[in-house]
Amino acid sequence: MLLIGGTTAAAYSPLFAVEKITVLGATTLDAAAVEAALGEQVGTPLALVDSSEVKAALLAFPLIETYALEAKPPHDLTVRIVERTPVGVIRSDAGYTLVDAAGVALATTSDQPAGQPLLEIDGGTDSAAFESAGLVVRSVPADLRALLTGVSATTADDVTLTLSSGLTVVWGSSEDSPMKSEVLTKTLLSNPEASTIDVTSPHAVVVG
CATH class of the missing domain: 3.40.50.10960 (Rossmann fold)
Structure with a gap:
């Protein structure tokens, strides 16, 4: 139980904070612009990334039809998007x-x-x-x-x-x-x- 508790605590610590955001699937969209729009998530522990904040930021890009978030410890957050045709x-x-x-x-x-x-x-x-x-x-x-x-x-x-x-x-x-x-x-x-x-x-x- 101590191991589980320790692992859980570590997941929420700055040791696992977002340092890099990568957008995959962008062809028409400028991936760098999407990554910049999600910049407020940098510094947030991966386990505490606010999906509602991500959704609100991505609403500025109507070309995005769907997206999925993928945490890659220790510091990477990947956003896979599907663009509208x-x-x-x-x-x-x-x-x-x-x-x-x-x-x-x-x-x-x-x-x-x-x-x-x-x-x-x-x-x-x-x-x-x-x-x-x-x-x-x-x-x-x-x-x-x-x-x-x-x-x-x-x-x-x-x-x-x-x-x-x-x-x-x-x-x-x-x-x-x-x-x-x-x-x-x-x-x-x-x-x-x-x-x-x-x-x-x-x-x-x-x-x-």
Whole structure:
């Protein structure tokens, strides 16, 4: 019991205080900025790191979707983060707001960010149409995602994509998106001059 008690006491002592904070998983975010925001935890015994204070500090970074804390005695605190994945921008009087598939606003800029399609969705981010469009964008193959300039939908069943080449892809609903992605890629290879491709029914693709 003395050993257990001594070990517990040591864990709460300055001998095990945080001296280094490491942020892992940041790609878009500046890891150094996140580490700096958590600077108040330096000097705190690892066992006494306040998770509510950490949460409050990380709220300043809307790009963070989830995070996990990992204590590495004697002095290291590691924060593993998962960033939100943008699906496009919504245009308003305030400018262009970058959003993820859940409709969470990540940033607003006066100019449209490069590589981010314009989302024109009836009902806004709380609609079934937006949920469907978000799922579709996340399922589009990476090479085509880079060419995506516009996404529109009036309902959850009529998502339409526009590529920088001028190609219009009628996707329909988010159902069977993996199959639609595969079919779209194959159709593009065999019909490079197509102006429209309808994969609403992946078993009966219509090319125009």
